[in-house]
Amino acid sequence: MESISLPKPYVDAVELCAAHIGESVTFRGTVHRVRDMSDFAFVIVRVDRGLIQCLLKNELDGITKSDIRDGMVVEVSGTVHEEPRAENGFEVELSAVSVLAKPYDKMPVPLGKKYMGINLDTNLEYRPVTLRHPRMKAIFRIQGALCDGFAEYMMSQGFVHMNSPKIVAAGAEGGANIFKLDYFGQKAYLAQSPQFYKQYLAGVFGRVFEIGGVYRAERHSTSRHLNEYIGLDFEMAYIDSMKDVMEMETGMLKYVMDYIRAHCKPELELLKADIPTIDTIPSITFKDAKQIMLDKFGHKSKNRFDLNPDEEQMLCDYAKSELGSEFIFVTHFPSAKRPFYAKDDPSDPSLALSFDLLFRGLEITTGGQRINDYQEQVDKLNARDMDVSLFESFLLLHKYGMPPHGGLGIGLERLTMQLLGLKNIREAAYFPRDMSRLIP
């Protein structure tokens, strides 16, 4: 009979070394690169968060520099010396090396180089290996921090962490872009969004957020679409107008940017990431947006219902140069192309109280105020020739009293991509799912 107690405190190896200059340390890591300097070798050890330059001068316990290979998992001991030329400003002169695990093959990609210089297909094919590269690690550590900062802010504003089912009986967003599955002989689908569920739970808790999978069977093969992505969603009740939702997003983004600046300094430096400072975010109506594009850029839009990708870019250029913001809200989209649960503007029912947020040329959020009145929702379903009886369970939300509410969804990979200046959204997904990619 054993008794299991608490774990040893976690120590980051880079911090450990930095705190013990002139002293002896022991840590574990993986050999990232070996540079043979004839008299000695530089052994660069990859640890959880960074690279540590080690110096191997002599044979140690039967291990010589020629025994050390990339990919070896090691425990090393040595003395830390200041070394301004090394990453982190120190190096470790090794006094002991023991091998914990060894590779069985040569690296399929040049993991030890500063830039791997491989194309995206190769990168994705060898993803379990390529993700070990410091630049890839940095992308996803920042992505993880985006989730954490989002959650932390939401909680500080009274939001409850929810998890909605992804196997559903109907799509919330309509259309054919939905994955079907067999559910014990019943027809089921993968959730296109947590929409119904977050509305339900805004009726329960007032404020809810979710970080979860979103599934879209879109037959797109572009640099900005994934078929499975992570949505950062929130929904809030008792609002005065959709402006409350936009303010919440502004506050959240400001917090999240500060959060990653505080928590991901080495990663942001490695990627030379330019993280925006957010104070306020300008907001413009869809109609005014089209007019400005005409006036400023001579652009005659052919899309009466939405913004085309080139228009998203144009508006962001405008916002940056004339309004000093890398973000811009576009509001009051034509109702016809917004979802059936969107509330229409009472002063002009052809417009929905719905918005997009654009960031560096790309839409990263769709949100808005939802219909909370039962009759209004039934009327809108009827006006769209939708079968009300199929929405019986959704209408339980409205039937027994539901506060005015609204919310939004943010694509985590899109936010990551725009933040870090990545060219393809697949670079911002650990294991992207697109029309041809299911493995790894």
Added chain:
Amino acid sequence: MESISLPKPYVDAVELCAAHIGESVTFRGTVHRVRDMSDFAFVIVRVDRGLIQCLLKNELDGITKSDIRDGMVVEVSGTVHEEPRAENGFEVELSAVSVLAKPYDKMPVPLGKKYMGINLDTNLEYRPVTLRHPRMKAIFRIQGALCDGFAEYMMSQGFVHMNSPKIVAAGAEGGANIFKLDYFGQKAYLAQSPQFYKQYLAGVFGRVFEIGGVYRAERHSTSRHLNEYIGLDFEMAYIDSMKDVMEMETGMLKYVMDYIRAHCKPELELLKADIPTIDTIPSITFKDAKQIMLDKFGHKSKNRFDLNPDEEQMLCDYAKSELGSEFIFVTHFPSAKRPFYAKDDPSDPSLALSFDLLFRGLEITTGGQRINDYQEQVDKLNARDMDVSLFESFLLLHKYGMPPHGGLGIGLERLTMQLLGLKNIREAAYFPRDMSRLIP
């Protein structure tokens, strides 16, 4: 052109009132229950987190007590008075009421009663409404806090927040219990666990955690199985043994219990929840467990490979009465029934370095050390007559050097159920998915 700034600070209505005894307050909520006392009425207003007793004495702006109905969404103003008999110790004497939204039908369930007194099927059928009941809200606010406490602890221990794909090309856990879907003409599945992905990412970051959906097409209809549930998973590299994983779980559970005690006081009180205090957790081998059941309870086990539900209960009874713990680890399960990625005990390869954690009679965790050596993994696949070529992409993990590592998965709904003494796991899922239930 508007400029969107930060949101107003969030104020919890109960806290607002409590901080303004003798003063005037305004807040929003939903009418939970009206009690007509002939001269006046008690209007109980349900807010984000609790119930507030309001006193309506006179007609206010044309609204009389007979106009107020359950489910009305209101903004109320009034003066806060101490009132020891009311929930929270105060009541609000109303000076203004305005109706923000109204119900269209009578409540289908007695939402205003202390206990709804309805059966589980009705509860689940009207889930968007029944979840508004204070007892249901309490369950899920605690569940949300379990996620938050888990994440907070993991981050404090250097774990990175990951999100793995749920659409996969192969099941990690094997067997037929897997949902199939059509992925653009390719066969795909819903992930049975994030197993491969968390191992990949332990090879990247060293330590990772995920809170995400798990999909099991098990043809079970029991009080302890769901077909979709939330997994709290973590995986850690550079371990000495599986004991490191068990220690991490011990520390995490201790933290999470303290976290919900600190963050969910009113909910724990409402549910009279008995939250365990964790110091250390006893650990026993599978073999010894069977022996103890024989010695202490005269129980002759017929299951040589696993623990039956009655045995899980028996071991928990034993742990509680003889070891003073509501948790008990069982280790060293027979390898034959543990997954192909589990590492076998070098000193007895018929046993896997694998464990379960039992809590109040139920297994809530499976975890263990994984194989990190390439040849060892290939050999184990071969020994099980599994087709190694199907695991080419999984073996990218091992082929290029992988530290010793291990991890575990916890079922969030099971943990919630055991913690709160719920009788059926469906009570611990917002919108449970079982063989017959896909709606709402």
